[in-house]
Amino acid sequence: MRSFTWPRLAVTVVAAASTYYLRALTPSALTALTFLFPVLFAGYLFGSVLASVAFGLTLLVIHGFLWLETPTALFTQQYIVGIFNYALFSALIILYTHRHEKVLWRLDESLAREKEARQDAEEENRVKHQFLATLSHELIRPINVILGYLEILLAERTRNPRRALEIVHRNAQQQARLIEDVLDVSRITTGTVQLLPGEVRPGAVLRDALESLQPAIASKGLRLHLGPMDEYAIIHADPDRLRQVFWNLLSNSIKFTQQGGTVSVRATTTDGAVEIVIQDSGRGIRKEFMPHVFDMFRQADPSPTRDVSGMGLGLNLVKQFVELQGGTVTAHSDGEGAGATFTCRFPIYSPTAGEAQAV
Numbered sequence: 594m595r596s597f598t599w600p601r602l603a604v605t606v607v608a609a610a611s612t613y614y615l616r617a618l619t620p621s622a623l624t625a626l627t628f629l630f631p632v633l634f635a636g637y638l639f640g641s642v643l644a645s646v647a648f649g650l651t652l653l654v655i656h657g658f659l660w661l662e663t664p665t666a667l668f669t670q671q672y673i674v675g676i677f678n679y680a681l682f683s684a685l686i687i688l689y690t691h692r693h694e695k696v697l698w699r700l701d702e703s704l705a706r707e708k709e710a711r712q713d714a715e716e717e718n719r720v721k722h723q724f725l726a727t728l729s730h731e732l733i734r735p736i737n738v739i740l741g742y743l744e745i746l747l748a749e750r751t752r753n754p755r756r757a758l759e760i761v762h763r764n765a766q767q768q769a770r771l772i773e774d775v776l777d778v779s780r781i782t783t784g785t786v787q788l789l790p791g792e793v794r795p796g797a798v799l800r801d802a803l804e805s806l807q808p809a810i811a812s813k814g815l816r817l818h819l820g821p822m823d824e825y826a827i828i829h830a831d832p833d834r835l836r837q838v839f840w841n842l843l844s845n846s847i848k849f850t851q852q853g854g855t856v857s858v859r860a861t862t863t864d865g866a867v868e869i870v871i872q873d874s875g876r877g878i879r880k881e882f883m884p885h886v887f888d889m890f891r892q893a894d895p896s897p898t899r900d901v902s903g904m905g906l907g908l909n910l911v912k913q914f915v916e917l918q919g920g921t922v923t924a925h926s927d928g929e930g931a932g933a934t935f936t937c938r939f940p941i942y943s944p945t946a947g948e949a950q951a952v
Contacts, residue, residue: 605635605643609650613658625679628655632683636690644690648683655679731771735764774906778889781913788831788917792942795839795867796824796860798832802839803858809847810856820859826867829942830918838914838922841907842871842935849933850875865941872934878926886924887912911935 608631616627628651636644655676659666666672742757751757780786800822810817846856850873857872878886889909908924915922920939926932 601639601643605647606650608634609647609654612651613654628679629682632686636686640694641687641691644687735768738764774910777910778906788834790829790831792827793830793832793835794824795828795835795869795939796822798835799839799860799869802836802843806843806847814853815847815850816855818855818857820857822860823862826862827942828867828939834914838911841911845907846871846873846875866938867941869937870934874932877929877931878933879929
């Protein structure tokens with residue numbers, strides 16, 4: 594609907610007031626049309642609200658000149674019929690204008706939604722193209738390392754073949770993880786991902802993930818702080834997918850924490866749920882990026898010159914696998930340089946309750 598402004602109101606008042614003088618210039622048979630003119634004028638230019646104002650003002654003008662010139666005509670049968678007809682025509686004009694405004698408003702709303710959808714589609718395409726560029730870059734890097742060291746081994750140009758094989762093995766594992774992440778995204782998207790849930794102790798799974806990442810922690814000289822660890826609480830989850838969740842979160846914290854930084858881990862039971870908290874003293878998360886931290890293909894620094902590798906899939910997979918197993922995951926950071934905290938919560942599983950339900 595068209596907005597109400599004081600200049601528009603002033604123009605409407607002038608148009609309504611002018612009918613007092615215009616009526617004298619029009620034939621008597623067309624006098625009624627003179628008073629409809631401000632209603633039509635205001636409705637066409639300014640909308641139904643000011644058309645209603647014009648109707649009210651012209652009624653005042655009509656009663657004003659009748660009171661001054663022919664007061665005996667007031668409240669006669671002719672007066673009542675004339676006012677009724679005038680009000681009827683004005684109401685039709687106002688109602689039509691209002692209906693037209695609603696159509697325009699819906700059209701504007703539809704255009705706004707279409708524009709927003711187009712922008713979202715363009716952003717999605719941009720992110721996908723960015724992901725494909727990142728994927729090719731991330732896949733080719735370990736391949737080049739593997740091929741390079743294999744050529745050295747085949748040419749027998751190394752004095753430490755075991756070290757070369759370790760590098761080949763590490764990069765092959767990295768390549769396999771990248772491919773597995775892409776396959777997991779495809780499975781989740783198509784609804785073909787399979788979970789094998791059972792009774793799991795998340796504290797023990799968390800320790801397993803920590804042990805597998807000890808070399809990465811040691812290579813960066815990070816301090817690992819172990820908080821309370823409830824290793825006896827049981828949840829209903831797929832142990833392999835749960836290990837993947839913890840591994841991704843820990844790997845993410847290690848990756849974004851500078852040399853000599855700290856990674857803290859704890860697993861506690863509170864309010865009928867197991868809460869796993871992984872906190873680091875790393876580079877943190879920008880506030881404007883926080884709403885997108887779990888989005889697929891999104892990275893805080895998508896440039897090819899960034900100093901940290903990754904495809905923007907890990908945290909999205911964390912969110913998907915946590916929620917598929919009945920849990921929740923949240924992220925918190927006070928901004929760049931302030932570190933980040935990721936919290937997973939899973940409802941405690943009671944074997945006795947499960948047996949009772951089965952019975």
